[in-house]
Amino acid sequence: MESYNVxxxxxxxxxxxxxxxxxxxxxxxxxxxxxxxxxxxxxxxxLLRMIAGFNTIDQGTISFGDRVINNVPAHKRGIGMVFQxxxxxxxLSVFNNxxxxxxARKVSADEITKRVEIxxxxxxxxxxxxxxxxxxxxxxxxxxxxxRAFVIEPSVLLMDEPLSNLDAKLRxxxxxxxxxxxxxxxxxxxxxxxxxxxxxxxxxxxxxxxxGLIMQVGxxxxxxxxxxxxxVAGFIGVxxxxxxxxEGKDHENAVLNVSDYRLPGIRLSQPYQGAGKIAVRPEYLTxxxxxxxxxxxxxxxxxxxxxxxxxxxxxxxIQLNEYTKDALTIKPDGMKVKVMMDTDSIIIYNAxxxxxx
Amino acid sequence: MMKLxxxxxxxxxxWFFVKVIVILAMLFFLVYPFSTxxxxxxxxxKVDGMTFDNYATFFSKKYYLDALKNTLYITFFSSLTCLxxxxxxxxLMTRYNIFGKKIIYxxxxxxxxxxxxxxxxxxxLLFGRAGFVTKLFASIGIKTPTIYGPGGIILVFTLHLxxxxxxxxxxxxxxxxxxxxxxxENLGSSKIxxxxxxxxxxxxxxxxxxxVMVFMTSLADFGTPMLLGEGKTRVLPxxxxxxxxxxxxxxxxxxxxxxxxxxACSLSVLLL
Numbered sequence: 001m002e003s004y005n006v007x008x009x010x011x012x013x014x015x016x017x018x019x020x021x022x023x024x025x026x027x028x029x030x031x032x033x034x035x036x037x038x039x040x041x042x043x044x045x046x047l048l049r050m051i052a053g054f055n056t057i058d059q060g061t062i063s064f065g066d067r068v069i070n071n072v073p074a075h076k077r078g079i080g081m082v083f084q085x086x087x088x089x090x091x092l093s094v095f096n097n098x099x100x101x102x103x104a105r106k107v108s109a110d111e112i113t114k115r116v117e118i119x120x121x122x123x124x125x126x127x128x129x130x131x132x133x134x135x136x137x138x139x140x141x142x143x144x145x146x147x148r149a150f151v152i153e154p155s156v157l158l159m160d161e162p163l164s165n166l167d168a169k170l171r172x173x174x175x176x177x178x179x180x181x182x183x184x185x186x187x188x189x190x191x192x193x194x195x196x197x198x199x200x201x202x203x204x205x206x207x208x209x210x211x212g213l214i215m216q217v218g219x220x221x222x223x224x225x226x227x228x229x230x231x232v233a234g235f236i237g238v239x240x241x242x243x244x245x246x247e248g249k250d251h252e253n254a255v256l257n258v259s260d261y262r263l264p265g266i267r268l269s270q271p272y273q274g275a276g277k278i279a280v281r282p283e284y285l286t287x288x289x290x291x292x293x294x295x296x297x298x299x300x301x302x303x304x305x306x307x308x309x310x311x312x313x314x315x316x317x318i319q320l321n322e323y324t325k326d327a328l329t330i331k332p333d334g335m336k337v338k339v340m341m342d343t344d345s346i347i348i349y350n351a352x353x354x355x356x357x
Numbered sequence: 358m359m360k361l362x363x364x365x366x367x368x369x370x371x372w373f374f375v376k377v378i379v380i381l382a383m384l385f386f387l388v389y390p391f392s393t394x395x396x397x398x399x400x401x402x403k404v405d406g407m408t409f410d411n412y413a414t415f416f417s418k419k420y421y422l423d424a425l426k427n428t429l430y431i432t433f434f435s436s437l438t439c440l441x442x443x444x445x446x447x448x449l450m451t452r453y454n455i456f457g458k459k460i461i462y463x464x465x466x467x468x469x470x471x472x473x474x475x476x477x478x479x480x481x482l483l484f485g486r487a488g489f490v491t492k493l494f495a496s497i498g499i500k501t502p503t504i505y506g507p508g509g510i511i512l513v514f515t516l517h518l519x520x521x522x523x524x525x526x527x528x529x530x531x532x533x534x535x536x537x538x539x540x541x542e543n544l545g546s547s548k549i550x551x552x553x554x555x556x557x558x559x560x561x562x563x564x565x566x567x568x569v570m571v572f573m574t575s576l577a578d579f580g581t582p583m584l585l586g587e588g589k590t591r592v593l594p595x596x597x598x599x600x601x602x603x604x605x606x607x608x609x610x611x612x613x614x615x616x617x618x619x620x621a622c623s624l625s626v627l628l629l
Binding site: 052053054074075076078079080081083084085087089090091092100101104105148152 | 534536537539540541542543544545546547550551554555558559561
């Protein structure tokens with residue numbers, strides 16, 4: 001089956017008074033690896049289940065290509081889905097699990113054998129074909145679930161936190177397997193996760209969700225470097241939020257006052273004066289001779305970098321990462337330091353949380 | 358020496374006494390009566406010493422073989438009808454919102470709580486020869502089907518024992534991982550196909566457990582076939598009773614033999 005683009009238009013799902021999905025519009029390109037990312041309860045799984053057909057669409061439309069699928073029953077949508085708990089049929093062997101969808105489609109026996117074998121080959125579990133699910137490890141079950149979902153050549157592949165039950169090492173390994181497989185097959189894939197690192201690693205594009213709404217859509221680098229609002233900045237990676245005062249009449253050449261230290265020459269996209277906020281990642285902060293005054297509260301050696309927790313004079317605590325290879329010594333707790341930031345890599349928000357630069 | 362044989366000196370604590378008491382209770386209440394039963398089945402009044410005489414009698418006389426046949430016939434069909442009533446009912450009750458669900462549930466449990474022969478007796482009061490319904494219909498010239506005989510016994514067993522199947526299956530259905538059915542749906546199976554390829558196979562162990570319970574209970578029940586069989590439809594538990602209480606002086610050894618055969622029947626079903 002040919003892969004489609006997925007268009008979601010003003011989709012709404014309500015449970016009583018609660019809007020689980022509160023009007024979402026998304027355009028997912030054909031062949032794209034698209035991730036819905038957000039904390040638990042943000043509506044990402046609800047939206048995925050609406051696409052799959054397990055939840056009704058209360059308002060708005062979802063279409064595959066030109067076809068609106070609101071009223072198409074789940075078993076006729078031609079979707080492959082990988083469930084969080086894998087949902088491997090316990091009474092069927094690995095082979096029959098993978099063959100299930102093909103049998104439902106009345107594919108001939110010869111072709112089923114051929115296609116299942118290819119699918120098992122692709123997820124590297126050919127030798128397990130005759131095994132029963134209770135004889136498989138978590139990672140192997142995951143591979144069965146994956147093979148079962150894509151062997152039917154779905155128009156869209158859906159994955160609901162497929163890696164959350166695996167241990168950390170296997171998770172990274174499976175992540176790579178899934179990404180390569182998706183590239184190779186070119187199936188439009190919608191992936192749900194609450195793990196921002198996973199989302200950044202695996203996706204072509206990410207939609208960050210919160211309270212049933214989309215906070216930002218963009219490529220991983222875009223979301224990481226240019227978060228459009230405080231929520232995204234806080235949710236993706238680690239961000240320090242520093243209170244600041246924005247001064248100067250010329251917004252092309254403004255001054256940021258952070259804890260009585262002035263950073264000049266800041267370009268803002270619009271005129272603004274008064275209280276604001278800076279979001280800056282720990283790796284864009286450096287210890288230097290000049291800068292915001294503070295005191296090291298806690299230093300933690302983490303191998304490739306050292307993490308400092310620094311209490312600034314304005315009472316805010318920030319996190320600063322220094323690469324071990326750049327550091328001469330690990331600075332002790334209680335030491336007075338000065339912190340500088342790379343002003344090209346900070347995001348400045350006004351009091352309402354809108355981006356100013 | 359103790360060590361060489363792999364024995365360790367048992368630790369005498371609370372759990373040691375619990376173990377001892379449990380083992381003694383098992384020996385006294387289970388092993389002793391059962392072994393007596395088996396031993397007695399190998400003795401006969403006619404022959405001295407141990408003999409297979411009773412068993413030979415059993416397998417050669419039509420009287421006994423007919424009873425065995427009746428027993429198996431009735432238990433088999435009771436199990437089947439219980440399955441056909443209990444399983445679909447469990448499916449409907451767990452998957453759909455049915456009006457008065459709680460009351461229906463209580464009624465089902467109620468059926469299980471009363472002994473089957475009470476049911477048999479009430480059916481006789483309604484459909485027996487002098488039964489209320491029989492008379493009512495007879496007065497307008499309609500002949501009602503008889504409640505006596507194998508059919509009636511199966512009917513009463515079905516109405517009393519299907520809750521076993523119902524309870525086992527509804528328990529399994531309500532705890533089945535719903536994502537399994539969703540996976541089936543997602544892979545292109547219609548509702549009916551999903552039922553047969555996913556739901557039923559997954560709950561099959563529970564269905565079988567329920568059916569085995571019905572089989573064993575109906576195999577061992579005495580009251581219902583006694584009341585409804587009227588000495589014409591003989592089943593093994595009734596023969597056991599007759600052998601003990603026979604007017605000509607009971608034959609306890611033959612009764613033991615019959616009991617052993619009943620136990621063997623239910624055991625073979627359990628092990629299957």
